Amino acid sequence: MNEEPTNYGDVAEVAAGNKPSAAVVGTRPVRPDGVDKVTGRARFGADMQLPGSLVGMVFRSPHAHARLLKVDVSAALALPGVKAIVTAADLPEIPDDQAMDKGQPPDFRDMSANILAREKVLYEGHAIAAVAAIDELTARHAMTLIDVDYAVLPHVIDLHQAMEPDAPLLNDHNFTKGIKPVPKKPSNIASRYEQIHGDVVAGFAQADVIIEEEFSTQPVHQGYIEPHACLVNVRPSGRTDIWCSTQGQFMVRAYCARLLQIPLADLRVFPMEIGGGFGGKTTVYLEPLAILLSKKSGKPVRMEMSRADVFKATGPTSGSYIRMKIGARNDGTIVAAEGVLCYQAGAYPGSPVRLGCMTAFAPYNIPNIKLIGYDVLVNRPKSAAYRAPGAPMASFAAESLMDILAQQLDIDPLELRLRNAADNGTQTAYGVTFKNIGYRQTLEAARAHPHYNAPLGPDQGRGVASGFWFNIGGQSSAAVDINQDGSVLVTTGTPDIGGSRASMAMMAADVLGVGYEQIQVRIADTGSIAHSDLTGGSRVTFAVGMAVSQAASAMVEELRRRAALLWRVEVDQVSWMGGVARLMASGGSSSLSLTQIAASSAETGGPIAVEISLNAQGAGPGFATHICDVQLDKETGRVTVVRYTAIQDVGKAIHPSYVEGQMQGGAVQGIGWALNEAYLYDENGRLLNPGFLDYRVPVASDVPMIDTVLIEVPNPRHPFGVKGVGEVPIVPPLGAVANAVSRAAGTRLYDLPMSPTAIHKALKRAARRRS
């Protein structure tokens, strides 16, 4: 998710309407798009072709920080086969009132400078120009003819160095926001965020034990297997069609229109199947360039990033440095927590540090909390959202402290969490009071799980950690159409990134009382349904599901009305059960099927269609508790995850297999983050590992089966009780793995990733300390 969540545990109740039966919801049918995806017929971002398409390619900076003295594309443009080249000079200046929406990110001027560098390049891989040519070889040749003069500037990759007063400045006009008075001297600290709850000084005064430690995490990439790709055709009329891989077709339309200062109505975005996103496809990189190239050349333009480009120029999530402190009584009651969180923003402001501050201690009822967050500019790619943005690193610090506290007080780590667990009525540090949460249940389920009670082998360690994510609602549209043969078409405007077509069809089926197979689900382009926010924030099954459910409910009303017209009775004489209209006066013996009503639609007012648009409120927060066992090779520092269990309050699992899949996938991403994933730079600020060989996402042989336990504490604001499930699974693993490794090693690990080299070093340090 890219937008700031604003409706955490919102107060507004949403009328749930009639509780539908759950004949389909909770079962595990094959997803509607499944056959296309197992036969290679589903079309993803790079799979579209138009006759006469040009190949678009991006020329990128080899330097981490440099002033652009000259960008001369004339020789490249003169090469036969080159049809267009664009540079920042082709991008419009964005007027003041268009730079941001109500002062909220994203900042479109930054985004514009990120897609094509203006005076300066701010990271290796920063785009400088884009070329369209008749084929790939010609485009590559053209790249070698682009003549750029750089004045290389000192760069800063390291977070601590970036915060020093004499650090090289990325932006001479950056004066830290959130500090009063506004500093007179520019710095790399883009903003300061403060979250205060209670009185930490008074809180710590009550503590019998205080633990304070420092933690660090490295930037990690979302690692979607499908590189960014698009095809754009600007027609002579200016009307523009865009086919692309994105988490939000309406986002692409809005961002391109704003960046290029063209009317929304001129752009139509067709979402292709998306080969993974995890937050990384919630912004634009290629699409505006392809529009400019297509406009200049008069031809369709296809663009596809290389894997190296994906690593160098698209958002990883922030690396972080965190200093955190908790105080507790001897009985384990936590009385205060305090900390400073510094997150790398990348080249432009906008790390999720605020969300880190809000989520760190959300699972616990702690009366006094003070957390300060800093958003820090560094010569790295602009960070982008990654699954529960900002939460995993903060949770890693907080959950490590919980584990240290449990060890110091000799309390079982689950018991310690139970003694401090947030409950219904707990007021969070960020202001919201929890309702209908199932956190405590995840802890109790963990304690009762066979995994938690299984004996450990030699050199094995067990770690537990909990995690929280807000989940969001947001603007969503859904249409339900009854075709003339009685089949049902459900249309939404949110890309299906992990099986959401199935859950939409299942909810619609139960509301309508028809079979799952009777329903087709389509993800519409921006010209075919009303606005919908993007797929992210764990919002689709909740918010779009609410729109689908409401559209289906409205459809039931419409079908009753149509049946009443056919029977020439009042609508209250018609009931709807099991997908069939029944005439009450007949005792139910007179009935009209969906097929019959559909066949007669011309006589009752024409096509039968309903569309609902809403702004969903009342998303239920997500809590999870994970258990991780590791085996440590003490001689080499190598860790193997040998057993893993993820327990989560999911509200209601519409399609349990895909809910489990979210939990398993998030857990493994978190294991990768904890153990081996990291961005590595050389002394010139160049990325050393821009590929899947040395950026080590877990492979199948690295992980065990991921056991799942689904706790269902329904969200009363959703017709089926849904809470978002996609994001919270990546929050606990960092802490769970670190706690397991620390217990196996007999020494605490504070820095991620816990690579063999890092663990070996920690073991040696601990051995020296002991001797």
Add this chain to the structure above:
Amino acid sequence: MTISIHASVNGEPCQFQCGTTDTLLKVLRENLQLTGTKQGCGTGDCGACSVIMNGELVCACLVLAVECGQADIRTVEGLSSAGQLHSLQQAFLDNAALQCGICTPGLLMASKALLDKHPQPDETQIRYWIAGNLCRCTGYDKIVRAIMGCVS
């Protein structure tokens, strides 16, 4: 100037034109419009372009098209026959072994190559065999279960 290559793709004779630096992946996707084979990295590190060439599982991004004269190439598009899904395809669907689906074609071809060579692999063998196919969505659990379900 391009070269004309004759090969067999999914059991059908096939002729395509290519340059010496073109990969099999490029030819499959662009010349033959068989876009089921995906590009994830171009360096043989992700397995999204896995196809079976002369009975061996390969990354199409690491094979030159000019090497493919007389080769027998099998892609995901040829996995089902006569409208009947291959048992692996059905197992992937039944086990919800795909989320976004981009790695699925490569994983299906890898799984097929596995079962062709080792009809009764255990979980460890399966995990090591598919280690060359990255999946970022599923955590591999349901993929491994789907393959285990096809063990004869």
Add this chain to the structure above:
Amino acid sequence: MLRIPLKSGKWFFAITFSAAGTVIMEYCAPVTLAEVCAALGAASGTVKVFAGGTDLLPRFVAGVNPPALLIDIKHVPETREIRRLAEGGFVIGSACSGGQISAHTELVRSWPGLTEAMDLIGSVQIQSRATLGGNLCNASPAADSVPALIASRARCRIAGSDGERELPVEDIIVSPGRTCLRQDEFIVSFFLPARNPRSADAYLRMTPRTEMDIAIASAAVNLTVDEQGVVNECHVVLGAVGPVPVYALPAARILLGSRLDEEVRQRFRRQISALCRPISDKRGSAEYRTDVTAVLADRAAMTAYNRALL
């Protein structure tokens, strides 16, 4: 432009031109040793011998600067055969893939360490293509098969336009990325000596992941024991701890005459660490490499020893 007599008349030749008319890359697939040598000898500009291509292709297909000429040697029968000699040794063609090597049960039985080293390279997909000769000629200090090849005392059959010569494997790599082969030479095959009774080898490497990774450090041990279980021949080779694989003679001498008891192993470990001259890079620190290589060599020695006793 390449002009070579086409003796067999069967081999394949192709050129790609750019839109501007310049030659991008020539490709040829000769079918005899003589043709390969002729092509190598006649080539001007960069020429690359191509077998599996798993390291070569990513360098130029997606990037720039392809070689002027690519010579595909896979169609030369001598590069593709695995043959057991009457005296017990093996000949392995340089273009034999990892898959082909792993499938050869006799070879695996005689040389478990060498074959498992080859098998560790990349995924199943990579195994279908990556070759023993390519792994050597890529000349990476971290190549998995090379320490095991050196420990096995393997020799290379090298063909060139002036004829053939034979060299031990340890003479091939001169520095990272560079071999001693002349431009007109290529490796046809490897010769592995006959095994004495009670001989075995083992190879271990350290990688963060279980698969799909490059060795941070590695060790190969090849040894023979007498009827009393005393080591009477031993070769130890270390990978990724120097610019070229390290033939650890002083460490091997420690094991000679021993049954690998605890005290010997401790001295062995210390000696291994003393022989390491690693760099710190993205894959690991020098200190870590030095420490972990001792562990790997010790474990590999124990594995080889236990195998030899069987």
